[in-house]
Amino acid sequence: MTTSPALATRFGLPDGVEACLFDLDGVLTRTATVHAAAWKEMFDAFLRARAEQSGEAFVAFDPDHDYEAYVDGMPRADGTRSFLASRGIDLPEGSDDDAPGSATVAGLGNLKNEIVVRRIREDGVAVYDGSVEYVRAVRAGGLRTAVVSSSANTADVLRVTGIEDLFDARIDAGVARERNLRGKPAPDTFLAGAAALDVPARKAAVFEDALAGVEAGHAGGFAVVVGVDRSDQAEALRAHGADVVVADLSDLLDR
Structure with missing residues (x-):
């Protein structure tokens, strides 16, 4: 599957982005x-x-x-x-x-x-409605999606919240342990997410709310690292490697 630049720019992303890699806690769900x-x-x-x-x-x-x-x-x-x-x-x-x-x-x-x-x-677990709206939009636009989380409970949370079908791949603590992947701020899990989608890092976007996560995205050579500011730390997110900072992923739908 390929994605045209015209589609990518509609989502606040650089031309040529074909996949989106989402952290779970704090980005998709209110589990932070x-x-x-x-x-x-x-x-x-x-x-x-x-x-x-x-x-x-x-x-x-x-x-x-x-x-x-x-x-x-x-x-x-x-x-x-x-x-x-x-x-x-x-x-x-x-x-x-x-x-x-x-x-x-x-x-x-x-x-x-x-x-x-x-x-x-x-x-229970609540989702960020704006994030779910964004994931649905990028998928409708032809981009592939993966969850990349350090949590051992990722599969359970996706199932409980009813959003597991919105992702083509999942890299979580269990996968990282099985493959001996270093955790964030190392880029290993995000790189594994891109590989699972058969997309090179330079054509994938990372979405993170944690400082360690944006460091991981920056270190991995991804097309863009989107910092999601849930706790008034926009400057810190930028300092750790975020290229773009938004309060909610739905903000990107207007760009």
């Missing part, structure tokens, strides 16, 4: 807040117990600054290590079957995922 709350619940429990044992002051996880600076858009283990390092904490890696909440990188990550699954089950 679910993840931020889950990180906070997990880290606060760990930090409180650590403070009680050591006698040090308890400093809570900040769901705004800490989430954006250290964990947003990253694979679970990388985000866990990143935040712990910011507090000067070094834990053993552990293994995938560590009990949730164990004092290992894997154990804390397992607890975080357990909390996310619980919150999704109890509260």
Whole structure:
């Protein structure tokens, strides 16, 4: 399948773009807040117990600054290590079957995922209507689409929200683990998404709300990296590699 330049420019994209690679949390779905709350619940429990044992002051996880600076858009283990390092904490890696909440990188990550699954089950997941409108529009225009997410729950979220049929390919945490792909801010998963659509990076667009994600898009040599500003960080998105920043993907339909 090919896409004419005339079609591509209708979607606020450069001439020659044939495919769109969408992050999930914060771009397509409102699960970024679910993840931020889950990180906070997990880290606060760990930090409180650590403070009680050591006698040090308890400093809570900040769901705004800490989430954006250290964990947003990253694979679970990388985000866990990143935040712990910011507090000067070094834990053993552990293994995938560590009990949730164990004092290992894997154990804390397992607890975080357990909390996310619980919150999704109890509260459900909402989509960004403007993003879904945009995905439908680009598909109607002949562009191919893929979801590229660091989440292990991507398939479940797509199914729960009823948008799984809008994507030709899915690269998520499970695929990344199977193929030994580096997580964002490395470009590996986005490159895998483009390859799954049989489109070179230079003819694909990346859509991201996370700083690590726009870094990944910039590093991968894609045609354009669209930053989606959901939390008043437009300048930071540009500084990390976004070529275009919008408040919502529907804004691109007017360009």
